Amino acid sequence: MPTTEPKVTQAGKQQACTRCGSRNVAHISYGLPAFSDELRQELDAGEVQLGGCLVWPEQPQLVCNDCALQMLSDGRAAPEEEDRL
Numbered sequence: 330m331p332t333t334e335p336k337v338t339q340a341g342k343q344q345a346c347t348r349c350g351s352r353n354v355a356h357i358s359y360g361l362p363a364f365s366d367e368l369r370q371e372l373d374a375g376e377v378q379l380g381g382c383l384v385w386p387e388q389p390q391l392v393c394n395d396c397a398l399q400m401l402s403d404g405r406a407a408p409e410e411e412d413r414l
């Protein structure tokens with residue numbers, strides 16, 4: 330069973346921060362998720378952050394918990410970050 334895995338990498342599952350290299354990176358959850366105990370634990374653990382309902386073309390999918398860099402799903406820094414700093 331493990332030998333027939335499709336070519337889906339785990340990239341993105343644990344994306345390292347492109348600025349500080351930290352792996353303490355949270356996924357940003359958009360929309361209105363069901364507020365389960367599991368989600369609450371992930372929020373408390375810094376694994377997930379809520380991005381609200383705003384949607385724009387290059388919205389960040391990831392955020393570094395160490396330096397607050399917001400990244401796109403492919404790991405590039407989100408555009409607005411440059412303006413903020």
Ligand SMILES: [Zn+2]
Binds near residue numbers: 348350351393396
């Ligand atoms: Zn960082």
